[in-house]
Amino acid sequence: MTTTTTLDGPAGAVRPVPDRQGTRPDDERLALATKSFLRDLNTTTALYMESCVHCGQCAEACHYYVQTGDPQYVPIWKIELLKRAYKREMGPLSPLYRLFGLKKRVTLDDLEKWQELIYDSCTMCGRCALVCPMGIDIPSLVLAARHGMQAAGLVPHDLWEPTERAEHEGSPLGATPKVLKERIAWLADDNGVDIPLDRDQADILVTVSSIEIMKYPQSIVALAKVMNHVGASWTFRSDGYEATNFSMLSGDRGGQRDATMLLINAALAVKAKIVILPECGHAYQAFRWAGANVYGKPLPFRALHISEYMAEEIRAGRLTMKPDPRSMTFHDPCQVARRGGVCEAPREIFKALGADLHEMSATPGANWCCGGGGGVVTIHRADSLRHRVFHLKMQQVEDTGADVLVSSCSNCRLTFDDGQAFFHWDKTAHSLLELVADNLAERH
Numbered sequence: 001m002t003t004t005t006t007l008d009g010p011a012g013a014v015r016p017v018p019d020r021q022g023t024r025p026d027d028e029r030l031a032l033a034t035k036s037f038l039r040d041l042n043t044t045t046a047l048y049m050e051s052c053v054h055c056g057q058c059a060e061a062c063h064y065y066v067q068t069g070d071p072q073y074v075p076i077w078k079i080e081l082l083k084r085a086y087k088r089e090m091g092p093l094s095p096l097y098r099l100f101g102l103k104k105r106v107t108l109d110d111l112e113k114w115q116e117l118i119y120d121s122c123t124m125c126g127r128c129a130l131v132c133p134m135g136i137d138i139p140s141l142v143l144a145a146r147h148g149m150q151a152a153g154l155v156p157h158d159l160w161e162p163t164e165r166a167e168h169e170g171s172p173l174g175a176t177p178k179v180l181k182e183r184i185a186w187l188a189d190d191n192g193v194d195i196p197l198d199r200d201q202a203d204i205l206v207t208v209s210s211i212e213i214m215k216y217p218q219s220i221v222a223l224a225k226v227m228n229h230v231g232a233s234w235t236f237r238s239d240g241y242e243a244t245n246f247s248m249l250s251g252d253r254g255g256q257r258d259a260t261m262l263l264i265n266a267a268l269a270v271k272a273k274i275v276i277l278p279e280c281g282h283a284y285q286a287f288r289w290a291g292a293n294v295y296g297k298p299l300p301f302r303a304l305h306i307s308e309y310m311a312e313e314i315r316a317g318r319l320t321m322k323p324d325p326r327s328m329t330f331h332d333p334c335q336v337a338r339r340g341g342v343c344e345a346p347r348e349i350f351k352a353l354g355a356d357l358h359e360m361s362a363t364p365g366a367n368w369c370c371g372g373g374g375g376v377v378t379i380h381r382a383d384s385l386r387h388r389v390f391h392l393k394m395q396q397v398e399d400t401g402a403d404v405l406v407s408s409c410s411n412c413r414l415t416f417d418d419g420q421a422f423f424h425w426d427k428t429a430h431s432l433l434e435l436v437a438d439n440l441a442e443r444h
Contacts, residue, residue, distance in 0.1 A: 016381045018112035021153035030108045033152035037085040040144035049086045051134040058128035063389040075128035078117045079141040120382035123373035125334035146251030159375045163250040172246040173210035177238040195224045199235035205272040207243040209280040211410040222437030230318040240266020243283035249375035260294040274302045281335030281409040311345035320441040323354035329402035332367040333409035358400040372415030390419045408432040
């Protein structure tokens with residue numbers, strides 16, 4: 001069948017049926033979404049709304065657009081509803097727009113159509129913001145749009161469900177405090193390693209992602225080996241351990257705050273000087289960069305990604321490793337590198353390992369996204385599109401010619417594992433933390 005592509009998507013294409021939560025009437029959903037949109041509009045976002053010059057550079061930076069050529073995936077188009085609400089209700093010309101009907105009201109049908117664009121086809125990776133000549137931070141606007149969608153009860157069910165589980169059980173994947181304690185006891189006993197839990201005082205509070213607890217438990221063992229190797233005073237806390245903030249991904253402000261405050265309160269309880277965030281990009285973004293905003297003042301401790309901490313320990317001479325000269329390439333997690341600025345720390349680690357590092361074609365800050373961030377890897381209806389854009393990442397890895405693929409994000413690793421299985425690819429994504437732990441030098 002011949003199709004034509006419009007800004008509403010390919011004619012004849014089957015658009016995903018939008019998910020709804022709750023039984024609110026349509027007019028109430030619309031009112032809540034609009035109120036949320038306007039709540040997020042401030043001086044900064046207003047400047048973003050007024051600054052777009054329609055150059056299209058963000059399109060060529062987006063893996064969804066590059067791989068499909070479909071204009072609905074142009075990044076700036078994804079926040080069109082937010083922009084329309086601003087222009088009609090708050091912009092300098094809003095009275096004229098309303099008087100002459102130059103900007104239509106956002107409708108519930110619009111919100112449901114945009115659910116796919118705001119959630120399924122945006123990982124909030126920030127590559128579009130990197131190339132925007134006007135400096136528009138599109139991911140922050142997508143997040144604002146998600147706030148409105150969540151307020152209206154219009155979140156993809158596959159993302160809403162783990163968000164609800166996290167708010168009720170403390171973990172999006174069911175890794176409750178009881179499960180954490182059982183896992184730590186099992187891992188400590190099985191691997192002969194000391195994994196402190198619930199110490200009253202420690203210099204370092206270590207956090208974890210539920211993906212590591214449930215799917216990659218050896219990362220917890222690796223973390224313990226590294227921390228014990230450098231002689232750190234550290235602990236896990238069962239009252240503040242889960243750093244994966246699904247509420248942020250779904251757009252739930254209240255849930256995001258609650259998840260963040262659990263970690264902050266746990267750190268305060270043990271008088272921690274450092275909070276170490278796990279190999280999880282969005283955990284880093286949610287705590288390192290949004291944590292102080294949630295807390296309402298500067299955090300009274302340092303927040304470091306585990307790769308930053310390991311690089312510091314290498315510089316201090318406390319973290320020493322045996323050489324591993326294999327050819328390796330590194331996938332920079334978007335939220336840690338591009339959005340978080342942590343580009344050099346992993347490379348210091350590879351240098352200390354003596355690895356033969358084959359860099360990918362784009363610079364660390366411009367690396368292509370794995371395609372699973374922003375909660376996208378959890379949305380099963382988005383799998384077909386996600387697999388399509390994964391080709392771009394897969395080719396980028398292959399072009400390096402490296403034997404070993406490494407990353408420092410468990411969500412990226414999960415996405416790579418899925419891509420490996422789907423495409424019968426011969427590359428497995430390895431954890432940077434586990435790589436370090438496997439090569440620790442003997443203590444004399």
